[in-house]
Amino acid sequence: MCKTSTSKRTTQQFKSLNAYGASTPLNLIGKFESEICVDGEIQSAEFLVTDTVCGSLLGYRTATALKVLKIGANINTLESNEEFKRKYPECFHGTGKLKDFQLKLHIDKTIEPVAQPVRRLPFSLREKVEQKIEDLESKDIIKSNRCYTICVAISCRDQRKQ
Structure with a gap:
């Protein structure tokens, strides 16, 4: 005191x-x-x-x-992450996927969609990318939805005709 x-x-x-x-x-x-x-x-x-x-x-x-301010290097550094891993073990396993969550994209309907040109993947990377996509699908991180782009293209074409 x-x-x-x-x-x-x-x-x-x-x-x-x-x-x-x-x-x-x-x-x-x-x-x-x-x-x-x-x-x-x-x-x-x-x-x-x-x-x-x-x-x-x-x-x-x-x-x-008063030693409430210290100027210098390594002020707020951690010796290791092990302390946090012990304190919050539930945060450090798995992929961290949000369960039962559907993201709502807010799209401005007044703006006309523009098709971007296809960017080809280098041939040397195709196998690795395909393996990664299959891995992410098997872990339920991403979901294959091949119909969506076709449906969007058709709906955009129909909107232009009107």
């Missing part, structure tokens, strides 16, 4: 101070110095008071002195 002691108020002229991304300076109405305590660390800090309603910000010097 920290106990703060004295605070002293000053009424001097301030430099222009802008909020992040703002072009107009903040209207500073006061400044005081006080002690601030975080996790047992006590630090003397200068506080600037504005007339705007906003959250409080902690300056770089005060934040580093």
Whole structure:
């Protein structure tokens, strides 16, 4: 538990101070110095008071002195993923397929469909791609629907005739 002691108020002229991304300076109405305590660390800090309603910000010097800000590499890195695998084992097996979920595509009916040209698959990759497609179908990740493209092409042709 920290106990703060004295605070002293000053009424001097301030430099222009802008909020992040703002072009107009903040209207500073006061400044005081006080002690601030975080996790047992006590630090003397200068506080600037504005007339705007906003959250409080902690300056770089005060934040580093209180050890709430650390600048450097490897701040939020994990030693290994094993901790998460032990904590959430249900998330780390299987393919993660959503069950009983049908995606609804929102298509703007005012825009005329445009047929894209066929992009041929390199001959050397055809067997690998076919194996991958069969593998994904067997795992029930994708579903073969060969009729759909034909039906869409026919419906687009019929719409153009009208």
